[in-house]
Amino acid sequence: MTGVTTMTEPLLEVEGVDKSFPGVRALHDMRLELRAGEVLALVGENGAGKSTLMKLLSGIHTADTGMFRLGGESFEATSPRHAQELGISIIHQEFNLVPHLTVAQNVFIGREPRRGRLLLDERRLNADTTRLLERLGLPLDPRAVVGELTVANQQMVEIAKALSYEPRVLIMDEPTAALNDAEVATLHELIRRFVLPHTGVIYISHRMEEIKRIADRVTVIRDGEYIDTLDVASATTAEIIALMVGRAIDTGARPQGVRADRDVVLGIDGLNTKALLKNVTFDLREGEILGFAGLMGAGRTEVGRALVGADRIDSGTITLHGKPVRIGNPADAARHGIGYLSEDRKRFGLLLDQDVRANIALGALRDQFTRGGFVRDRDARATAQSYVGTLRIKTPSLEQTAKHLSGGNQQKVVIAKWLAKNCDVLVFDEPTRGIDVGAKEEIYQLLNELAAQGKSIIMISSELPEILRMSHRVVVMSEGRVTRVLDADEANQETIMHYATLRPDENPDDAAELGIRTGS
Amino acid sequence: MAAVKTQAPERAQGGGIAGALKGSLQQLLAFASLIVIAAFFSFASPYFFSYGNFTAILFSTVVIGTLAIGTTFVIIAGGIDLSIGTGMALCAVMSGVFLVKLGLPLWLGVPAAVLFGGLIGLVNGINVALLKIPPFIATLAMMLVAEGLALVLSDSTPIYFTEAPGYTEISTGNLIPGVNFPNAVLVLLVVALIAGVLLRKSVLGRYTYSIGSNEEATALSGIDVRRWKIAIYAFAGLFIGLAGVLISARLGSAQPATGMGYELQAIAAVVIGGTSLSGGKGSIVGTLIGALIISVLNNGLQIMSIPQEWQNVILGCVILVAVYTDRIRKKEL
Numbered sequence: 103m104t105g106v107t108t109m110t111e112p113l114l115e116v117e118g119v120d121k122s123f124p125g126v127r128a129l130h131d132m133r134l135e136l137r138a139g140e141v142l143a144l145v146g147e148n149g150a151g152k153s154t155l156m157k158l159l160s161g162i163h164t165a166d167t168g169m170f171r172l173g174g175e176s177f178e179a180t181s182p183r184h185a186q187e188l189g190i191s192i193i194h195q196e197f198n199l200v201p202h203l204t205v206a207q208n209v210f211i212g213r214e215p216r217r218g219r220l221l222l223d224e225r226r227l228n229a230d231t232t233r234l235l236e237r238l239g240l241p242l243d244p245r246a247v248v249g250e251l252t253v254a255n256q257q258m259v260e261i262a263k264a265l266s267y268e269p270r271v272l273i274m275d276e277p278t279a280a281l282n283d284a285e286v287a288t289l290h291e292l293i294r295r296f297v298l299p300h301t302g303v304i305y306i307s308h309r310m311e312e313i314k315r316i317a318d319r320v321t322v323i324r325d326g327e328y329i330d331t332l333d334v335a336s337a338t339t340a341e342i343i344a345l346m347v348g349r350a351i352d353t354g355a356r357p358q359g360v361r362a363d364r365d366v367v368l369g370i371d372g373l374n375t376k377a378l379l380k381n382v383t384f385d386l387r388e389g390e391i392l393g394f395a396g397l398m399g400a401g402r403t404e405v406g407r408a409l410v411g412a413d414r415i416d417s418g419t420i421t422l423h424g425k426p427v428r429i430g431n432p433a434d435a436a437r438h439g440i441g442y443l444s445e446d447r448k449r450f451g452l453l454l455d456q457d458v459r460a461n462i463a464l465g466a467l468r469d470q471f472t473r474g475g476f477v478r479d480r481d482a483r484a485t486a487q488s489y490v491g492t493l494r495i496k497t498p499s500l501e502q503t504a505k506h507l508s509g510g511n512q513q514k515v516v517i518a519k520w521l522a523k524n525c526d527v528l529v530f531d532e533p534t535r536g537i538d539v540g541a542k543e544e545i546y547q548l549l550n551e552l553a554a555q556g557k558s559i560i561m562i563s564s565e566l567p568e569i570l571r572m573s574h575r576v577v578v579m580s581e582g583r584v585t586r587v588l589d590a591d592e593a594n595q596e597t598i599m600h601y602a603t604l605r606p607d608e609n610p611d612d613a614a615e616l617g618i619r620t621g622s
Numbered sequence: 623m624a625a626v627k628t629q630a631p632e633r634a635q636g637g638g639i640a641g642a643l644k645g646s647l648q649q650l651l652a653f654a655s656l657i658v659i660a661a662f663f664s665f666a667s668p669y670f671f672s673y674g675n676f677t678a679i680l681f682s683t684v685v686i687g688t689l690a691i692g693t694t695f696v697i698i699a700g701g702i703d704l705s706i707g708t709g710m711a712l713c714a715v716m717s718g719v720f721l722v723k724l725g726l727p728l729w730l731g732v733p734a735a736v737l738f739g740g741l742i743g744l745v746n747g748i749n750v751a752l753l754k755i756p757p758f759i760a761t762l763a764m765m766l767v768a769e770g771l772a773l774v775l776s777d778s779t780p781i782y783f784t785e786a787p788g789y790t791e792i793s794t795g796n797l798i799p800g801v802n803f804p805n806a807v808l809v810l811l812v813v814a815l816i817a818g819v820l821l822r823k824s825v826l827g828r829y830t831y832s833i834g835s836n837e838e839a840t841a842l843s844g845i846d847v848r849r850w851k852i853a854i855y856a857f858a859g860l861f862i863g864l865a866g867v868l869i870s871a872r873l874g875s876a877q878p879a880t881g882m883g884y885e886l887q888a889i890a891a892v893v894i895g896g897t898s899l900s901g902g903k904g905s906i907v908g909t910l911i912g913a914l915i916i917s918v919l920n921n922g923l924q925i926m927s928i929p930q931e932w933q934n935v936i937l938g939c940v941i942l943v944a945v946y947t948d949r950i951r952k953k954e955l
Contacts, residue, residue, distance in 0.1 A: 412842060436844020450842050453835035455902050464832055465843040468825055476823050519843060 111174060113138040113302045114159075114190075114271050119168030121154055128154040132168070133328040134321060136271065136302040141293065143317035143334065144306045145346055147508075147538035151326040152306055156273055160192040161185035172270065189270035193260045195279060201249030206231035208248050209263045234266050238296055253398075254285040261292065273304045278312060279536070282398045282564070290316045308538060310339045322346055347540040364388040365423070367558045368440075368527055370409070373418035378404050378582040382418070386527065386558050391549060393573030393593075394562040396602045400579040402562045403445065406529045409560075410435035410442040422527075436465060438527075441520030443513070445532035445562075451516040454505040458497050461504050461515050462486040465523040489518035493548060510541025517548065528552065529560045534568060546572060566595055580604050651947060652895055652911045659915060663922035670925055677802060679917045684793070684806040685710070685869045687913040689888035690895075691817045692743075692861025694909045697892050698821075699854045700834040700901030701750060701757040704885050705764035706862050709742045711881030712772040713866025718781030718876035721789060728788055736863035742768065743859015747852035765885065772878040781876040793871035806868050813864065818906035830854055834901025890937065891916055894944040915940065 116134035120127075129151045136142050146152050157163045159170070161179030170177055172188060179185035185192075199208050206228045207214070215223040215230065231244035240258050242251075248259055257277060264272055278286045293303060293316060307313055313320055314334060322329040322345040329345050364387040373382040378401045386392050394402040407413040409420070411429040419426055422438055429435050432442065444450035453461055463471050463482035471482040486500050493514045497507055504512060513533065520528055533549065534542045549572060553559055563569050569576055576588040578601035586601035664671040689706045696703045717735035720726045726734065742764065749760035783789040793806040821827035829850045832840040841847040865884075870876040895912030897904025916937060923933045 410842070431846070432842045433844050433846045441844075442842055444842065449836075450838050452839055453832055453902070455835050456831065460828070460832070464840065464845070467828060467845075472825050475825055477825060477828050479823075523844065 112136060112171075113173060115169070115171040116155070116159075117169040117171075119155075119158065119170070120166045121158060121163065122166055127326060129158075129165075129326045131327060132323070134304075135331070136304060138270075138302050140318040141303045141305050141316050142331075143313040143320040144304055144323070145308070145313065145320060145342065146323040147346055147540050150323045150346075150538075152323065153275070154326075155323070156192060156275060156304075156306070159185065159190055159271075159273065186267055186269070189268075190273065191264040191267050191269035191271070192273040193257075193264050193275065193277060195276040197256055197260055199248050199256060199259060202247065204245050204247055205235075205242055205251075205259050205262075206244035208259055209234065209244075209266055211263075231262075234262055238262055238265065238292065240292075253280045254282075254288075257281065257285075257289070258292075261289075265296065270301050271304065272301055273306070275306045276308070276536075277305070278307065278309065280398075286312060308536075310342065313342070314339065324348055343539050346538070364390065367423060368409075369419075369421040369424075370405075371419045371421070373405070373408060373420075374416045375404060375408055375413060376416050377413070379408060380582045382579075382582075382584055384577050384584060384587060386560060387574075388558055389553050389556050390574045391553050391559045391561055391572050393569040393576040394560060394579065395566065395569045395576050395598045396579035398564070399581075400602065401582040402579055403531055404582075405579070406442060406531050406560065406562055409529060410440055412442065436523060436525070439523075439525045440527040440529065441465070441523060441525035442529045443516050443520070443531060443533065445535055447509070447512050447516060447536075448505075452504045452512055455503060457501045457503055458490065458495070458507070458515055459483055459486040459500040462489055462518045462522055465519045469523070485522055486518070489521060493518055493521075494544065508541065509537040510544060513537060513541075513545060514548070517552075521552075526556070527558050527560070529562070531562045532564065533561060534563075534565070566598060569598065570594065578602050649896060649905060649908045649911065652908055652915070652944070655944075656911055656915050656918065659918055659922070663918070663925065667922070667925045670922055674802070675921065675925075677804065677807070679914070679921045680807045680810075681804050681872075682921065683913050683917040684804075684810045684872075685865050686884065686887050686891055686916060687810050687910060688813065688861050688865040688868060689884060690891040690909045690913050691814055691906055692858035693885075693888050694892050694895075694897055694904055694906060695817075695821065695827075695830050695854050696757075696858045697889070697897050697899060698834045698901060698904040699830045699851065700837060701851070701855070702761065702889070702899070703743075703746065703855070703858060704758065704761040705742060705746060705768055706858075706865070706888055707884035707886075708765050708769035708772065708881035709739060709859070709862040710865045710869060710884060711876075711878055712742070712768040712775075713739045713863045714870035714876035715772045715776045715781060715866075715878050717867055717870050718783065719775060721786040722781055722783060725785075728786065731786070732789075732792070732867055735867050736860055739861065739863020739866060740856050740859040742862055744852065744856040746859065747855030750855060751848040751851035765882075769879075769882065772881065776876065776878040778878060780878070783870065783874055783876075790871050790874050793868050806872060809864070809868065813861070814906055814910055817861075821906055826850070826853060826857065831902060834903075836902075887916060888913075890941050894941060896944075896948060898948075912944075 112135045114134070114136040116132060119129055119132040121129040132151065132155060134155065144152055154163070158165050159179065161181045161184050164178065164180065172190070177188055179188060179190065200211065203211070209231050210227055215226040217223045228244045235242050235244065240262060242255060242258060248256060251259065257280070277289060281289065305313070305317055317334045319331055320334050320337065320342060321331045322342060324346060332342065366385045367388050368386040371383050373379055382401070382405055384392070394405065396402050404413060408415050409429070411431040411434050420429055421427065427438055429438065435442065448454060453464065459482060463486060467477065467482070470485070471478050483500060489495065490497060490500065495514045495518065496511050504515060507515065530549070534545050537545060549559060549561065561569070561572055570593060573593065574590055576593045576598060577584055578586045578588060578598055580602055585604045588597055669675065689710060693703050693706055713735050716738045717731065720731035720734050721728065746761050746764055749755045750757050791805065792809070793804065795805045796803060797805050797808060821830065829840070829845060832845070833847055833850060837847060891912035892904070892909050893899060893912065894915055895905070895908030895910070897908060919937060919940065920933055923936065
């Protein structure tokens with residue numbers, strides 16, 4: 103820590119950095135400048151090179167060429183541990199916590215205080231952690247087991263762990279991806295109170311409102327190259343997005359109201375599950391996008407999973423085109439033409455190590471692409487190829503491994519899988535999570551096109567702008583119940599938040615009054 | 623979007639060839655190591671490089687190879703089968719029961735013994751897929767059950783097939799006239815071909831890869847994963863039965879206590895052949911090469927008079943090297 107950092111001298115500088123992987127140039131002539139005491143937002147579409155840059159800074163990869171300076175001194179991080187010793191800490195989007203250990207054990211993992219050489223000093227460990235947590239104003243119990251904490255609190259443990267190294271540079275990769283609005287506010291307060299005076303923060307996010315709230319400057323990168331750095335106070339969201347995608351974005355018109363003349367495709371009546379759902383009732387019409395809004399834990403995802411038989415239903419009826427159906431597992435749901443697109447594509451949606459063709463053909467394999475128990479690869483190929491065209495999936499070939507596609511294109515592959523299966527009810531859980539702005543627009547356009555074709559869509563989303571923009575009607579949930587079904591013209595941030603925060607016992611159990619039943 | 627179904631498919635450029643090359647690289651590596659090892663022994667010993675010795679190597683590959691082919695399916699599907707060794711001994715005993723004790727004709731008794739292997743696999747599959755017992759535990763239990771049953775059903779004594787004329791021909795006979803090429807090798811090559819085609823081209827094979835790649839995503843795609851897992855284990859079980867027939871036909875007797883240990887050799891062959899123990903990847907060709915590498919090593923080291931104990935040490939090292947090079951290769955790509 104020799105270099106003197108002043109306002110004129112940047113804390114962290116990156117200059118002329120190139121990094122290639124076999125067959126891909128990930129970064130070219132990359133630049134970055136972080137000042138002490140600021141939050142620098144780093145934005146770019148998925149695949150723009152943000153992760154690669156962060157991996158270079160944190161010592162996971164090393165650069166081919168280029169210069170890194172911290173406090174005026176050049177450095178090259180050779181391992182995550184080395185980066186940490188230099189004063190660069192990173193909080194990854196996916197947590198690096200050991201779920202079975204306590205908060206304190208996680209914070210001090212790898213450098214536990216000891217008594218003598220062999221014994222752990224559990225008491226000092228907890229005392230040190232208590233002090234750290236108090237300093238940060240985090241209401242956490244050092245002895246709590248991390249796996250039993252909420253996602254938001256796990257995030258706080260990650261932050262406490264990162265700050266316990268007293269870093270000069272703190273990198274946060276999508277820190278709010280799994281947080282609700284209140285938790286985001288707490289996180290931002292924490293950043294402002296404790297991080298800023300001593301350090302610089304690089305804040306990677308897709309959420310523009312957040313960047314406007316927390317960041318001082320924003321650096322935009324695109325296709326592995328530095329584009330520009332703007333002062334957040336004077337830059338508009340549209341400006342930033344335009345730099346990210348390299349073209350102007352149409353923010354889109356609000357959808358028309360419910361088309362009450364269309365047939366009810368799917369009727370859910372009095373759905374209960376042991377875990378959470380209470381008397382969930384709603385209708386889905388043909389060609390409709392039905393938004394599902396609510397706070398974390400309201401039960402939106404659970405409705406989607408129960409509907410496709412992924413979770414057990416204790417009571418309630420599901421009717422499809424007027425006929426009651428029994429859905430005991432996802433195979434039943436698929437047979438009835440109900441497809442589920444999970445919020446966690448990598449875990450529940452894709453065969454990551456398999457190619458695009460195999461992923462698209464997976465669901466419809468037996469119905470369409472086999473004869474006598476053997477796969478007709480030419481048919482599967484032709485179908486996959488036609489969806490790559492119509493859904494505008496960007497992939498070098500059908501043999502590309504799914505894990506090498508960007509988030510948006512992975513999502514399109516999953517959509518193609520269900521379309522190939524001829525599903526006419528599609529349940530999207532967070533359709534644009536982890537997808538960059540440009541690709542989001544494409545997904546939105548695709549959803550509108552699918553609805554226009556007569557597909558019925560359930561769209562579960564935590565992003566209110568997305569709900570408002572896309573939904574013909576909005577089902578609002580709170581604590582496992584539907585508290586209101588809003589028509590497009592009644593739905594706005596305020597009405598949705600009102601019903602999302604309703605305590606269910608304040609909620610009159612009258613379906614007609616709630617607008618749950620559409621017409622008749 | 624109205625054009626979803628109508629747009630004419632286009633050919634993707636180049637990807638096919640590149641993909642195929644990438645997929646078979648591990649097989650090429652394994653094959654290259656096989657050649658290197660064989661070349662080494664050819665120079666090290668004058669007795670190694672001969673038609674007679676090559677046939678002997680192939681002959682000794684048959685049992686491990688057959689077991690390994692079935693196990694390849696289970697491992698690609700993300701499972702493991704420890705019951706194949708003692709299961710094989712049990713099937714050999716069952717073959718003796720059917721042919722000798724019950725006096726069934728060959729055309730009935732032999733398929734029955736093979737199907738009995740399928741039954742073992744079916745029970746494994748039900749335990750794994752329906753009762754949700756982890757494959758390691760379920761098949762470990764089956765390994766013990768099969769070992770015990772083989773001893774019980776045979777009164778712990780070998781059953782000789784002297785009263786089942788023609789039985790030993792299944793392994794040791796020569797269907798191809800004029801050439802010394804044992805039938806067992808022929809059987810191995812034929813079932814390997816069938817298994818290879820099924821793995822690559824059949825629905826069973828495709829779902830084997832899908833389940834191994836991502837079981838949850840496969841289930842959520844509307845595929846009845848439980849049913850297919852049972853099918854995969856049962857199908858693999860047929861190879862246990864076939865191996866039981868082949869080994870007892872070769873020995874002329876069903877040896878109830880000889881199965882233990884074969885399962886690990888077979889799994890070793892699968893792993894050396896580039897199949898990932900975490901599932902989703904692998905091939906029959908790779909497995910065959912893996913089994914051949916084990917046989918060539920055993921044979922060559924024997925010819926060079928290296929003691930049995932050292933052969934196992936070397937085999938262990940080969941497994942480590944094989945898996946390690948696979949890891950390095952994956953990192954580089």
